[in-house]
Amino acid sequence: MRDVAVVAFAQSKHERRIEGYNEIEMMMPVVGELWERTGLSANTVGFTCSGSTDFLAGQAFSFVTILDAIGPWPPISESHVEADGAWALYEAWVKLQMGEIDSALIYSYGKSSPGDLPKVLTTQLEPYVTAPLWPDAVSIAGLQARALLDSGKATEADLAEVAVRSRGNAKANPKAQLAGDFTVEQILAEPYLANPLRKHDCPPITDGAAAMIIAAGDLARELCERPAWIRGIDHRVEAHALGVRDLTDSPSTRLAGQKAGVGDGKIDIAELHAPFTHQELILADALGLGDDVAVNPSGGALAANPVMAAGLIRIGEAAERITAGGADRAVAHATSGPCLQQNLVCVLEGEG
Amino acid sequence: MGIDLTTIPALADVEPVRSTKTPLHLDYEYTAGAASSRFLRAVKEKKLMGQRCPKCGKVYLPPRGACPTDGVPTTDEVELPHTGTVTTFCVVNVPFHGQQMEIPYVSANVLVDGADLPLFGLIQEMPAHDVRMGLRVEAVWKDDDELETSLENIKWWRPTGEPDADPSTYEGQM
Ligand SMILES: [Zn+2]
Numbered sequence: 001m002r003d004v005a006v007v008a009f010a011q012s013k014h015e016r017r018i019e020g021y022n023e024i025e026m027m028m029p030v031v032g033e034l035w036e037r038t039g040l041s042a043n044t045v046g047f048t049c050s051g052s053t054d055f056l057a058g059q060a061f062s063f064v065t066i067l068d069a070i071g072p073w074p075p076i077s078e079s080h081v082e083a084d085g086a087w088a089l090y091e092a093w094v095k096l097q098m099g100e101i102d103s104a105l106i107y108s109y110g111k112s113s114p115g116d117l118p119k120v121l122t123t124q125l126e127p128y129v130t131a132p133l134w135p136d137a138v139s140i141a142g143l144q145a146r147a148l149l150d151s152g153k154a155t156e157a158d159l160a161e162v163a164v165r166s167r168g169n170a171k172a173n174p175k176a177q178l179a180g181d182f183t184v185e186q187i188l189a190e191p192y193l194a195n196p197l198r199k200h201d202c203p204p205i206t207d208g209a210a211a212m213i214i215a216a217g218d219l220a221r222e223l224c225e226r227p228a229w230i231r232g233i234d235h236r237v238e239a240h241a242l243g244v245r246d247l248t249d250s251p252s253t254r255l256a257g258q259k260a261g262v263g264d265g266k267i268d269i270a271e272l273h274a275p276f277t278h279q280e281l282i283l284a285d286a287l288g289l290g291d292d293v294a295v296n297p298s299g300g301a302l303a304a305n306p307v308m309a310a311g312l313i314r315i316g317e318a319a320e321r322i323t324a325g326g327a328d329r330a331v332a333h334a335t336s337g338p339c340l341q342q343n344l345v346c347v348l349e350g351e352g
Numbered sequence: 353m354g355i356d357l358t359t360i361p362a363l364a365d366v367e368p369v370r371s372t373k374t375p376l377h378l379d380y381e382y383t384a385g386a387a388s389s390r391f392l393r394a395v396k397e398k399k400l401m402g403q404r405c406p407k408c409g410k411v412y413l414p415p416r417g418a419c420p421t422d423g424v425p426t427t428d429e430v431e432l433p434h435t436g437t438v439t440t441f442c443v444v445n446v447p448f449h450g451q452q453m454e455i456p457y458v459s460a461n462v463l464v465d466g467a468d469l470p471l472f473g474l475i476q477e478m479p480a481h482d483v484r485m486g487l488r489v490e491a492v493w494k495d496d497d498e499l500e501t502s503l504e505n506i507k508w509w510r511p512t513g514e515p516d517a518d519p520s521t522y523e524g525q526m
Contacts, residue, residue, distance in 0.1 A: 018383075019383060020385070020386050020389075021383070021385050021386055021417075022383050022384065022385025022386075022387075022388065022416070022417060023383075023385075024385070024416060024417050024418050025385050025386055025387065025417045025418070025425070028417070028418055028423065028424075028425060031423070032423075032424075042423060055378075057380070058378060058380035065416070067420070068416060068417075068418040068419075068420040068423070069418055069423055070423045071418075071419065071420070071421060071422045071423025071424065072420075072421075072423075073420070073421035073422070111383070113381070113383070114380040114381050114382060114383055115378055115379070115380045115381075116378065116379065119378060120378060123376065123378075127374060128372060128374075131374060132372070132374045
């Protein structure tokens with residue numbers, strides 16, 4: 001396997017509603033920051049891959065117009081995934097493994113404010129017997145949380161603890177949308193939003209964007225003093241229909257984690273893409289993370305959840321901590337689809 | 353191929369489902385963005401404001417906020433005249449649902465003088481079969497009390513009567 005590393009990452013400040021800017025204007029400064037930091041450009045980077053979904057803008061092929069933010073002239077080698085940017089990273093990583101190119105730009109964005117996000121997410125459900133009932137994303141997550149509580153694997157207080165830690169960690173994250181000091185008692189005193197989920201168990205609705213540059217071998221060392229080397233990356237998918245899955249477990253995450261080599265060494269930090277509190281518990285269990293692992297030091301998706309970018313941001317946050325020297329080995333995870341249907345796991349390491 | 357339902361006694365007399373309908377309706381609030389908002393507000397004042405790329409100097413009308421070849425914000429505004437040249441066009445002869453114009457009519461790309469990106473518009477006040485590449489046209493605006501933040505403020509374009517533009521002036525815009 002060729003050594004490939006995350007060498008630069010940037011993200012926007014995440015907000016509930018960015019009204020003054022369209023998607024191009026939201027994306028452009030984030031990509032511009034990476035060009036400036038690395039000295040690369042649309043024409044010198046080997047490959048560009050983006051992740052987004054047209055359902056957020058309600059506009060077919062909207063992702064094509066966002067290329068205006070990159071400046072793809074003369075024509076560049078470029079691709080797009082209708083998925084979280086973490087899967088765009090996977091495509092770019094595969095491309096680098098082929099050995100033809102040494103660098104890639106990955107970018108993704110989620111401007112959820114134009115539509116009604118919980119309903120927009122309904123459209124990703126199995127279309128024959130589930131989607132026609134129009135269950136919204138929060139209600140679906142509530143079913144999963146209820147199943148987890150009923151299994152005895154977690155309590156409502158456990159969920160509240162995840163919320164308290166995430167919102168507390170987010171205070172140190174200048175890009176976060178939601179942060180603050182809360183107590184488990186405070187949260188448990190709040191009414192249910194979708195029983196057993198309370199407001200704090202759910203992610204904010206977010207407009208935001210992120211971008212990343214990966215590079216191979218010596219180029220990575222040239223562009224970054226301490227690159228975050230991708231030691232393993234794997235993604236797995238479960239059935240589309242909710243009724244045929246055990247929603248209290250995440251076998252696809254477990255398998256992806258094994259393939260990516262999560263257990264091959266000590267993990268310092270984990271950035272888990274868990275939009276809902278109970279999902280963090282399911283993921284940590286599937287990845288076999290011990291109590292000594294700092295989970296979601298950035299605040300995770302509970303601090304900001306730009307759909308289609310929040311997974312890439314997990315990998316970027318983990319990589320930045322390695323580059324800054326605060327961690328030597330990290331696991332980053334991204335999810336897509338209802339109730340953790342698809343999962344990607346990435347193991348990152350610093351050198352020396 | 354499919355499951356032979358006659359082998360399941362309970363389903364023997366059940367009519368197989370051959371199709372389902374899933375009505376889907378989602379509402380969106382479109383975000384025009386900073387550049388388009390500036391353009392649309394100017395259009396309400398009957399002004400055509402293009403934006404110039406600080407790198408390559410191209411003037412975009414309508415602007416979307418970025419130069420698509422350089423990936424940088426188009427910050428400088430340029431007021432453009434209400435005249436231009438037809439670069440490409442299409443004579444519409446086919447009726448379709450929701451059509452508001454009497455056929456035949458002409459849809460065209462109009463390169464406004466001083467712009468580097470053609471605008472989409474309709475050509476009227478002349479026979480459809482006389483419309484041609486290089487035709488010089490001017491904007492026909494709605495009445496002042498009907499102006500909105502919309503490019504529909506230009507009802508259509510009509511011939512100015514000037515000689516046709518030299519192809520070299522628009523050959524890069526087709
Ligand atoms: Zn330019």
